[in-house]
Structures are given as C-alpha cells and as structure tokens.
Amino acid sequence: MAERTETESRKLLGRLRDAMAGDHAGQERLDKITHLIATSMGCEVCSIYLFRDDDTLELCATEGLNAQAVHETRMKLGEGLVGRVAKYRRVINTPDAPQAVGFRFMPETGEEIYSSFLGVPVQRLGETLGVLVVQSKTAREFSADEVYALEVVAMVLAEMTELGAFVGEGAAMSARHSQPVLLRGTVAQEGVAEGHVWLHEPRVVVSNVIADDPVRETERLTEAVDTLRVGVDQMLSMAANGDKDQQQVLETYRMFANSKGWMRRMSEDIQSGLSAEAAVEKEQSLARARMSQSTDAYLRERLSDLDDLSNRLLRILTGQGADTGAEMPADPILVARNIGPAELLEYGRSLRGIVLEGGSVGSHAAIVARALAIPLIVHAGRITNDALNGDHIMVDGEQGIIHLRPDDMVATAFRDKIAMQAAAQERYSAILDEPAQAKCGAVVKLDMNAGLMADLPSLVSSGAEGVGLFRTELQFLVRNQMPKRSELSALYARVLDAAGGKRVVFRTLDIGSDKVLPYMKPNDEPNPALGWRAIRVGLDKPGVMRMQLQALIRAANGRPLTVMFPFVAQFEEFRAARREVDKAIAREEKLGHVLPSKIEVGAMLETPSLAFAPEKFFEEVKFLSVGGNDLKQFFFAADRENERVRKRYDTLNVSFLTFLEGIVERCARTNTDLSFCGEDAGRPVEALCFAAIGFRSLSMRPASIGPVKSLLRRCNLEDVREVINAARERGEMSVREDVMEYVKAQHQT
Numbered sequence: 001m002a003e004r005t006e007t008e009s010r011k012l013l014g015r016l017r018d019a020m021a022g023d024h025a026g027q028e029r030l031d032k033i034t035h036l037i038a039t040s041m042g043c044e045v046c047s048i049y050l051f052r053d054d055d056t057l058e059l060c061a062t063e064g065l066n067a068q069a070v071h072e073t074r075m076k077l078g079e080g081l082v083g084r085v086a087k088y089r090r091v092i093n094t095p096d097a098p099q100a101v102g103f104r105f106m107p108e109t110g111e112e113i114y115s116s117f118l119g120v121p122v123q124r125l126g127e128t129l130g131v132l133v134v135q136s137k138t139a140r141e142f143s144a145d146e147v148y149a150l151e152v153v154a155m156v157l158a159e160m161t162e163l164g165a166f167v168g169e170g171a172a173m174s175a176r177h178s179q180p181v182l183l184r185g186t187v188a189q190e191g192v193a194e195g196h197v198w199l200h201e202p203r204v205v206v207s208n209v210i211a212d213d214p215v216r217e218t219e220r221l222t223e224a225v226d227t228l229r230v231g232v233d234q235m236l237s238m239a240a241n242g243d244k245d246q247q248q249v250l251e252t253y254r255m256f257a258n259s260k261g262w263m264r265r266m267s268e269d270i271q272s273g274l275s276a277e278a279a280v281e282k283e284q285s286l287a288r289a290r291m292s293q294s295t296d297a298y299l300r301e302r303l304s305d306l307d308d309l310s311n312r313l314l315r316i317l318t319g320q321g322a323d324t325g326a327e328m329p330a331d332p333i334l335v336a337r338n339i340g341p342a343e344l345l346e347y348g349r350s351l352r353g354i355v356l357e358g359g360s361v362g363s364h365a366a367i368v369a370r371a372l373a374i375p376l377i378v379h380a381g382r383i384t385n386d387a388l389n390g391d392h393i394m395v396d397g398e399q400g401i402i403h404l405r406p407d408d409m410v411a412t413a414f415r416d417k418i419a420m421q422a423a424a425q426e427r428y429s430a431i432l433d434e435p436a437q438a439k440c441g442a443v444v445k446l447d448m449n450a451g452l453m454a455d456l457p458s459l460v461s462s463g464a465e466g467v468g469l470f471r472t473e474l475q476f477l478v479r480n481q482m483p484k485r486s487e488l489s490a491l492y493a494r495v496l497d498a499a500g501g502k503r504v505v506f507r508t509l510d511i512g513s514d515k516v517l518p519y520m521k522p523n524d525e526p527n528p529a530l531g532w533r534a535i536r537v538g539l540d541k542p543g544v545m546r547m548q549l550q551a552l553i554r555a556a557n558g559r560p561l562t563v564m565f566p567f568v569a570q571f572e573e574f575r576a577a578r579r580e581v582d583k584a585i586a587r588e589e590k591l592g593h594v595l596p597s598k599i600e601v602g603a604m605l606e607t608p609s610l611a612f613a614p615e616k617f618f619e620e621v622k623f624l625s626v627g628g629n630d631l632k633q634f635f636f637a638a639d640r641e642n643e644r645v646r647k648r649y650d651t652l653n654v655s656f657l658t659f660l661e662g663i664v665e666r667c668a669r670t671n672t673d674l675s676f677c678g679e680d681a682g683r684p685v686e687a688l689c690f691a692a693i694g695f696r697s698l699s700m701r702p703a704s705i706g707p708v709k710s711l712l713r714r715c716n717l718e719d720v721r722e723v724i725n726a727a728r729e730r731g732e733m734s735v736r737e738d739v740m741e742y743v744k745a746q747h748q749t
C-alpha cells in the first residue's frame with residue numbers, strides 16, 4: 001500500500017479517536033464518525049448499520065441520507081446490498097448499485113440519487129456486528145486502497161462497539177453483553193443447571209485500537225512474534241518423541257508464526273494506524289470469517305490453528321494470560337470453544353454444566369461429562385463471543401437451550417422446571433429400594449453406566465442394581481501415554497471394592513471412530529465410525545488387549561469378573577477375543593496369581609450383522625448388551641453426529657422395535673442374558689417399550705433410574721405390548737404417540 005494512503009488512513013483514525021473521546025452519547029459519536037468518514041473519503045454518503053437482533057439490521061447513523069430514516073430503516077439479513085454484506089461477510093464494491101445483484105430500493109432514505117456503493121462488514125472475531133457503507137453520485141468503483149482503508153475503520157468500529165462506545169436508545173444500540181440471549185445447541189448430556197459463566201479461555205480485551213507511532217507498534221509486534229516463535233519451538237522440542245498429532249499441530253503453528261504474508265499484513269495494518277494488538281485481531285477476525293464460510297475440513301482446521309496462534313500472540317502483546325485474577329463462581333457453568341478430557345477432569349464435579357461452541361455428542365468431553373453426570377450442550381453457536389465471566393446462565397440439557405442473562409420471566413419458568421424435577425427426584429427416592437416391577441409382575445433389572453471412580457457412589461444413591469457398563473477407555477483418553485498395567489489393575493480393583501459385591505461389567509477398550517488416543521496415530525479414514533475401532537483395534541494390537549485383560553484378572557483377585565467386548569460384528573471376532581481371555585487366564589495361573597472365582601465374557605451388539613450370527617454364537621456368548629447408540633445409527637444409516645439426519649429416525653420406529661424383538665427371541669431360545677445399554681435406555685417411554693418387547697435388563701446414567709423405575713411400576717407390560725402390536729398392524733411408522741397416550745392414561749388413573 002502506498003505511504004500516502006497509509007498516512008491518510010492514520011489521519012482518519014486519529015480524527016475518529018478524537019471524535020470518540022470525551023463524554024459524548026453513543027448517537028453523537030456515530031453521527032460524528034459518519035461525517036468524518038464521508039469527508040475524508042470524498043463521498044456524499046456514509047452510513048452505519050448495526051444489528052438489532054440476529055436477523056435484522058438497523059440504520060443507526062448516516063451522513064448524506066435522509067436523517068428521518070435513522071432508526072427507522074431496517075432490513076433482514078441477506079436483504080439488499082447491506083444485508084448481503086452482513087450475511088456473506090464480504091465486501092460489495094459496485095459503480096452501479098441499482099443494477100447490482102440483490103439491490104433493494106429504500107425510498108425513505110433518499111438513496112436513489114447515489115450510484116457508487118462500497119459496503120464492508122463490521123466484524124470482530126468471526127461475529128458480524130453491522131455494516132459500514134459509503135456511497136457517491138459518481139459512478140465509479142472504489143480503489144483497493146479505499147476498500148482497505150474502510151476495512152480498517154470497520155475494524156475500529158467493531159472494537160469500539162465491543163467496548164460500549166455507541167450505547168444509546170433502542171435494541172440496535174443497546175450495550176453488548178447486557179441483553180438476554182437465547183442460544184440453541186445439541187444435547188450431549190442431559191440435565192438442567194443454573195449458575196454463572198466461567199470462561200475456559202478468558203477473552204483478550206483490546207482497549208488501545210488506534211496508535212500514533214507505527215514504528216513503535218511494529219517493534220512491539222516483532223518482539224511479540226519472536227517470543228511466540230521461541231515458545232512454539234520449545235513446545236516442538238518437548239513433543240519431539242511424543243504425540244505425532246501434537247507435533248503436526250505445532251508444525252502448523254511454526255509455519256504460521258514464520259509466515260511472511262501474515263507478518264506483512266499485520267505490519268500494513270499498523271502502518272494504516274492500528275495498534276499491534278488491533279492488527280493481530282483484524283487478521284484473526286478475517287481468519288474466523290473465512291473459517292465459517294469454508295466447506296473444506298482441512299482448511300477449517302488450518303484456520304483454527306491460525307486463530308489459536310493469534311490468541312497466543314494477543315496474550316503476549318497485552319500481558320493478559322489465562323489467569324486473569326477472576327475468581328471462579330460458586331456455581332460455575334463452563335463455557336469454551338472446545339475442551340479436552342484431561343482439562344475437563346481437572347474441573348471435576350465443581351461444574352454445574354458445560355456449554356461448548358464446538359464439540360460433538362461423541363467427543364471425549366461428552367464422554368467425561370456423562371461420567372460426571374454434568375449437563376453438556378455442544379454446537380452452541382457464538383457462546384464464547386456473547387458470554388462474559390460471571391454472567392447469569394441457565395442450561396436446559398433436555399431441550400438443548402441456553403439462556404444467557406435471562407430476564408426474570410424466563411428465569412422464573414426455568415426455576416419452576418428445576419423445582420419440578422427436584423420434586424420428582426424426591427418421589428423417586430421413596431422407591432429407591434423397591435424393584436422395577438411392572439403391574440403385570442415382570443421385573444426389570446436397572447443398572448447404571450460409569451467410567452470414573454467418582455461414579456460409583458451413585459450405585460447407592462440412584463438405586464442401581466449394578467454397573468451394566470464401565471467404560472475403560474477414559475483412563476486411556478485422559479493421558480498422554482499408555483497407562484501401566486499396574487495402574488489399571490489398581491483402578492479396576494478400587495472399582496470392584498466400591499461396587500460392594502454388585503456386578504460390574506467392564507467393557508474393554510473402545511477406541512477409534514471419535515475416540516482417538518492422544519498417543520495413537522489416527523488412521524485417515526473417510527468414515528471412522530465404520531472403520532478401525534474397538535474390537536478391531538484390540539485384535540490387530542493384541543498386546544494392548546492382553547495388558548488390559550491381565551489388569552482386570554489381577555484386579556478381581558478371587559472375585560467374580562465380567563468382561564464385555566465392544567463392536568463385535570461377527571462370531572469369529574468374539575471367538576478370537578475369547579481366546580485372548582483364555583490365554584490371559586492361563587498366563588496368570590502360571591505366574592501364580594489369584595484367578596477370578598468365575599468369569600463371564602460377553603459382547604456388545606452394536607452392528608445389525610451380529611443379530612444374524614450363527615446360533616452357535618448365541619450359545620457360546622455368556623451375555624449380550626445391545627449398544628443402542630451405535631446400533632440405531634447403523635440400522636437407519638444415519639450418522640448420530642450429523643444433525644441433519646440423526647433426529648429423523650425414531651427409536652420407537654416399528655422397524656427398529658421389530659428388529660430388537662428378533663434379538664430378544666434369539667437370546668430367549670439360547671438362554672443368553674440380554675440387556676439394552678445406551679441413552680435410550682434412560683428415557684422412560686423408550687425403556688417401557690424395551691421392557692414390553694422382552695428386555696429384562698437396562699443400563700443407563702444414574703439420574704435416569706428413578707424416572708424409568710417410576711414409569712415401569714405404573715404400567716402393565718402386556719398392555720404396552722398390545723399397544724405396540726396394534727400400531728404395527730395398522731402400519732404406523734412409530735409407536736410413540738400410541739404409547740404416550742397409554743402412559744397419560746396411567747397418570748390419570
């Protein structure tokens with residue numbers, strides 16, 4: 001960029017700073033800014049549009065258009081040229097606005113006499129706050145230098161908006177981070193919680209946006225980048241013999257940290273009048289905008305790496321580390337873009353809830369949240385931009401809704417919901433020691449799922465009869481290296497001790513798909529859920545399986561031991577795994593170790609193929625546990641991580657229930673113990689239907705045992721089966737509505 005343009009840009013930013021100085025109202029500042037920009041750029045019109053809600057832009061200040069249109073002219077996202085700039089986060093530069101794609105005439109503004117149009121998004125860290133527009137009567141396309149200058153000004157406006165410089169009357173000029181916000185996400189762990197926000201990564205506040213001394217700012221930037229490079233090199237040296245994936249990420253960091261293009265763009269921003277911090281954040285905002293528009297997964301990952309590196313650079317420049325001195329609230333609800341399992345375990349049960357901008361229902365964080373019984377919502381939009389430490393927040397993990405800074409009416413309704421759930425829990429405590437016996441006399445065994453030692457006290461408090469699934473992979477996922485056999489043996493022994501003689505089903509290592517060990521290089525698979533995972537990994541890497549089996553045998557120390565292999569797709573896989581158990585027992589006996597008093601070996605039925613295995617398989621396997629989460633996605637060919645399809649198919653679909661009935665019948669013929677394990681087992685209506693078609697054992701999260709038991713005790717399973725059969729005979733797609741009508745009738749009697 002030419003020095004002349006950079007100098008003019010600095011002059012304009014200096015004037016803007018002066019305009020924003022002093023004790024002026026927000027509207028007065030905006031009016032001064034539009035006048036300054038129009039004058040400096042030689043344009044007849046400058047207008048600023050800000051969002052009044054997620055979908056509506058409002059004209060908040062103008063130089064050149066009709067003054068009466070201010071706060072009256074509004075347009076939807078994507079409507080008109082201004083709406084298109086906001087929606088697509090792209091510059092629109094046209095010499096003939098009325099002929100441009102998407103143009104919409106706003107007669108109240110008097111803009112019909114202006115031909116040229118230049119609009120740039122006012123955005124900060126990927127969030128669009130509004131649109132800055134200049135117009136002129138002369139039909140001309142604005143130069144690249146002029147576009148760049150307006151982008152720099154837009155960046156300053158975004159920072160000033162964030163800092164509350166333009167607060168005034170009306171929704172469009174309300175103070176940021178003060179209004180109630182409703183966000184929707186995806187439920188990864190059910191439950192409801194109220195508390196206050198605790199940001200996992202506190203936002204960096206850039207208060208000095210405009211700088212007078214570009215030489216000094218360039219020096220500050222250079223020093224900070226040098227510090228960043230040294231830090232990245234040190235991290236690479238430490239990871240040299242460790243995790244290959246971590247090395248790959250750090251290599252990407254080093255590539256960006258040494259990028260001449262990145263450094264050049266930030267230096268140009270400084271020459272235009274921005275401070276070093278503002279220059280970094282400008283590039284970061286552009287990266288986030290590109291990230292949100294990109295459909296290329298690899299490019300999104302690289303842009304995410306650049307975003308993370310920018311955060312590190314901003315912390316060096318501002319001195320704002322992760323420890324801001326803020327005190328964690330007594331009722332923290334963790335808010336983060338994403339978080340690893342080890343970091344989440346460090347917080348432990350102190351958290352009331354978790355809200356993630358990214359994540360997935362099968363992520364490591366989700367696994368830990370389920371183990372800790374903490375409500376978790378993922379894919380929660382722009383939560384890290386909207387939330388501040390200490391903000392009041394309510395998390396509805398039943399509906400996937402987050403209320404940030406809720407108003408009194410919402411808060412009251414939410415607390416009523418919590419109170420109703422608490423009252424229900426009180427009712428459930430009255431039947432804590434009672435069996436889950438239906439009116440017809442059938443008894444259903446209710447077990448709990450677990451994965452951490454911290455889960456085991458729930459065996460007593462929930463009324464669970466045992467642990468139907470103990471996830472052993474958590475101890476592998478939260479470490480940076482393979483755990484030792486002695487460590488695993490000690491842990492498994494403590495689990496059995498805590499169970500107090502109740503049956504614990506240990507599921508062997510279930511990794512792969514969305515659960516990749518930090519120290520195991522993932523395979524580049526087009527569809528990991530259908531790839532190298534669980535039992536397939538165990539059989540291909542028998543050393544890991546043998547080590548875990550030995551640890552389990554030693555932990556039993558003469559007590560009964562129950563082992564279950566995950567994701568078995570065919571009989572031979574189970575036989576091969578069973579042979580490994582026999583080898584482990586023989587080896588332990590040879591070493592003189594105490595053997596389990598008895599050992600049960602079962603499998604998880606998570607693939608439709610296993611339901612059609614030879615009869616011999618059902619005779620040999622001691623027990624089967626239907627893994628509902630995986631089985632349902634494979635049965636319907638609907639990825640449970642894909643929001644577009646995962647909710648299309650109902651668990652109570654007649655086809656799925658008929659398939660499950662076939663499994664129940666085969667197990668009954670061979671006298672094979674059968675249970676259903678998964679999220680659906682903990683949903684009362686679904687659990688009722690499973691029991692009605694013959695399941696006599698269900699395993700679920702501890703909090704679900706009370707509601708499931710309560711409903712089972714009020715219903716007659718024979719009647720429910722008749723309802724299911726009647727719906728099937730009528731050709732219904734799902735039995736849900738019919739069963740719900742039956743359940744409502746039981747409430748009324």
